Amino acid sequence: MDVKDYRKSFEAALAAKPGVRNSGAALAAGPVGGTVHGIVRSLLSRNVRMPETGDAFSTNVAALLATVRDANAPLLARKAAMRALRTAAFLAEKFAPHRAAFLAGMRELAQSGTDPELCRDALEALAAEKDPEAQRILELGLREPDKALVPPTTALQFLGYDDHAGIADLALDIFHRTADLSIKEAALRVLAGASKSQDLFEQLLTDKSQPRSLRALSATGLNFLNPEKFAAIARDIVMDDGDFDDIRATSLGALANAKENILHNDQSLLSQVVKLGIEGAHDSLRAAAGRLIKKP
Amino acid sequence: MPLVDRVQRGVPPCGSTPSEAHLVGLLAEQSPIYAGRSSRDAERLRGQLMAGFETYGLPEAAVPIVIEQLETGIAPYPIAAAAKALRGARDISPSVVALLVDCIERLRGCDDVVRFGGETESGAPATALIEVLRTIAWLGSRAAAARADLLVLVKQNPPEFSSAVCAEMEKTLGAIEPPPAEHSCCSLQPATQACCAIAPAPVAVDPAAGMDIVGVELQDQDGEIISFGRLFAGRPSVLSFFYTRCMNPNKCSLTVSKLARLQRRLAEDGIAGQINVAAITYDPAFDLPARLAAYGSHRTMAFDSRNRILRTTGPFAPLQRRFDLGVGYDANVVNQHRLELIVLDADMRLFADFSRVSWEIDELVTTLKRVPSGSLSGAVA
Numbered sequence: 087m088d089v090k091d092y093r094k095s096f097e098a099a100l101a102a103k104p105g106v107r108n109s110g111a112a113l114a115a116g117p118v119g120g121t122v123h124g125i126v127r128s129l130l131s132r133n134v135r136m137p138e139t140g141d142a143f144s145t146n147v148a149a150l151l152a153t154v155r156d157a158n159a160p161l162l163a164r165k166a167a168m169r170a171l172r173t174a175a176f177l178a179e180k181f182a183p184h185r186a187a188f189l190a191g192m193r194e195l196a197q198s199g200t201d202p203e204l205c206r207d208a209l210e211a212l213a214a215e216k217d218p219e220a221q222r223i224l225e226l227g228l229r230e231p232d233k234a235l236v237p238p239t240t241a242l243q244f245l246g247y248d249d250h251a252g253i254a255d256l257a258l259d260i261f262h263r264t265a266d267l268s269i270k271e272a273a274l275r276v277l278a279g280a281s282k283s284q285d286l287f288e289q290l291l292t293d294k295s296q297p298r299s300l301r302a303l304s305a306t307g308l309n310f311l312n313p314e315k316f317a318a319i320a321r322d323i324v325m326d327d328g329d330f331d332d333i334r335a336t337s338l339g340a341l342a343n344a345k346e347n348i349l350h351n352d353q354s355l356l357s358q359v360v361k362l363g364i365e366g367a368h369d370s371l372r373a374a375a376g377r378l379i380k381k382p
Numbered sequence: 383m384p385l386v387d388r389v390q391r392g393v394p395p396c397g398s399t400p401s402e403a404h405l406v407g408l409l410a411e412q413s414p415i416y417a418g419r420s421s422r423d424a425e426r427l428r429g430q431l432m433a434g435f436e437t438y439g440l441p442e443a444a445v446p447i448v449i450e451q452l453e454t455g456i457a458p459y460p461i462a463a464a465a466k467a468l469r470g471a472r473d474i475s476p477s478v479v480a481l482l483v484d485c486i487e488r489l490r491g492c493d494d495v496v497r498f499g500g501e502t503e504s505g506a507p508a509t510a511l512i513e514v515l516r517t518i519a520w521l522g523s524r525a526a527a528a529r530a531d532l533l534v535l536v537k538q539n540p541p542e543f544s545s546a547v548c549a550e551m552e553k554t555l556g557a558i559e560p561p562p563a564e565h566s567c568c569s570l571q572p573a574t575q576a577c578c579a580i581a582p583a584p585v586a587v588d589p590a591a592g593m594d595i596v597g598v599e600l601q602d603q604d605g606e607i608i609s610f611g612r613l614f615a616g617r618p619s620v621l622s623f624f625y626t627r628c629m630n631p632n633k634c635s636l637t638v639s640k641l642a643r644l645q646r647r648l649a650e651d652g653i654a655g656q657i658n659v660a661a662i663t664y665d666p667a668f669d670l671p672a673r674l675a676a677y678g679s680h681r682t683m684a685f686d687s688r689n690r691i692l693r694t695t696g697p698f699a700p701l702q703r704r705f706d707l708g709v710g711y712d713a714n715v716v717n718q719h720r721l722e723l724i725v726l727d728a729d730m731r732l733f734a735d736f737s738r739v740s741w742e743i744d745e746l747v748t749t750l751k752r753v754p755s756g757s758l759s760g761a762v763a
Contacts, residue, residue, distance in 0.1 A: 218420070221423075
């Protein structure tokens with residue numbers, strides 16, 4: 087699906103979802119009461135920002151943390167508290183005194199029995215910190231799906247936050263085992279950080295019977311891992327008018343970034359690139375062709 | 383149950399105490415116990431072993447490892463482990479206090495709860511900052527030099543530390559009250575003071591020539607292929623190891639930046655052309671020439687025939703074996719490594735080893751000027 091189409095359909099789905107725009111009102115109507123939930127309620131209903139003065143910020147973070155950890159609090163309040171906490175965490179300096187407690191709270195939530203959305207958010211927050219316990223949980227879920235707390239695509243995405251998570255072999259195994267295209271795609275994204283994936287990427291890229299998305303990811307992956315190797319394949323892709331435009335655009339990009347300008351000694355490729363620069367069906371293809379033509 | 387399994391399960395190694403040599407050996411980054419583990423997993427296991435020194439006693443051979451961790455660590459767990467290990471020392475220089483205060487600065491924005499197994503204490507679990515503060519408190523009056531820094535930190539408004547950490551700071555301040563005036567050779571001296579030095583000094587440790595690696599093929603930042611022997615024979619060399627995906631700014635990035643500074647200093651001293659300055663990546667499959675060139679030039683390294691940043695075109699293992707390099711790997715990438723810089727003489731023999739040491743330019747230049755050869759003719763002081 088085209089990115090623009092995807093965005094439109096996502097926005098439409100979001101607008102149709104009950105309670106999203108009125109979550110503040112829904113919360114206010116609920117049995118929340120008390121100062122702890124009141125902070126969350128005010129954050130939601132009046133769209134207020136986290137106070138920036140030290141004491142108020144600390145009080146709010148502590149209250150939000152208490153809410154998100156409180157299994158008896160309304161789920162909506164807990165989810166709102168989670169969002170507010172993750173926003174507050176971006177204010178690294180101010181958040182620093184609360185960081186250890188925040189991570190400890192996330193570890194409490196990252197387990198079976200927690201609301202799936204809270205659990206997912208907690209695992210993501212921990213994975214972003216390269217937390218080894220979260221990585222263990224995610225890896226376990228990939229190896230033993232009955233113990234998984236999040237879907238495999240999400241687990242691979244979260245594990246991919248850490249180049250040093252050591253899951254290249256597992257991702258490769260999953261790629262070969264699964265028939266699910268979205269899981270294969272997630273596995274390839276992880277493998278883009280593993281040097282030994284080069285042969286797999288080359289094989290997928292040159293096999294035109296493979297799904298477009300896998301070939302596009304392989305083009306990006308190989309270009310990242312070994313641009314020279316990719317540049318060697320890129321010429322054939324650019325010359326093939328039957329290949330996909332996004333893959334050809336990536337190939338043109340690789341040629342543009344190569345050390346030597348291949349166009350100097352390749353008249354047929356030059357003609358093809360000029361043609362794509364003028365007649366290319368998509369902006370990205372025409373722009374990539376233009377960059378290569380301008381290369382000294 | 384094997385020691386490593388016990389450590390991982392938080393079971394104290396009751397019965398017989400493991401030998402010092404065995405424990406220190408397990409801390410080597412290249413130890414097989416870390417092979418195939420993720421970085422964080424390896425870090426955690428190593429941290430658990432290191433923290434065990436609080437109980438077994440900190441052997442002298444482990445001190446450089448602990449100090450390196452305090453100097454360069456950026457993650458809460460290994461820093462806390464090193465701080466705990468110090469508490470097992472029979473005799474440690476108070477100069478570690480400065481390192482511990484630096485650790486507080488580094489942990490300020492990334493503190494986390496740390497557990498090492500076998501904890502019996504009740505109440506809130508300790509964070510890395512609390513472990514560092516406990517070590518400062520353990521030093522007692524020997525850590526009096528930290529008072530001024532801690533007082534500033536504890537009085538900050540708004541506080542930059544949690545209430546638990548602030549409370550620990552207050553306790554620590556109470557524990558490090560200076561003693562009545564008395565002479566101590568170590569009281570406030572820098573770590574390099576001879577009477578209490580804790581950093582390993584560079585020493586000539588290798589009597590054998592490195593002939594087994596002369597044929598190892600290297601590729602530099604411009605793609606030129608050259609053998610180890612052709613590049614390094616005939617003149618002294620500074621050789622360091624790094625990799626571009628290193629996440630610790632106090633290690634690889636700083637090392638290559640310091641090599642660039644070293645280049646400028648050698649030029650000022652008029653001996654630049656007589657010494658090879660090189661860095662070789664631990665991760666040759668990923669660190670291709672363009673990546674090496676960008677990494678080096680972004681850190682202002684200059685390149686010519688005597689100054690290069692390199693990868694092996696084949697396996698890295700021969701170099702690792704030859705120089706006993708402290709680096710370990712998961713299935714794909716480096717999972718941990720130590721600081722690594724060596725000085726080779728003109729015959730490619732190891733002249734000085736700065737492993738685990740945050741070397742200074744002056745110190746390194748002085749060492750280079752001591753390399754016995756005719757290759758620094760006229761320029762040697």
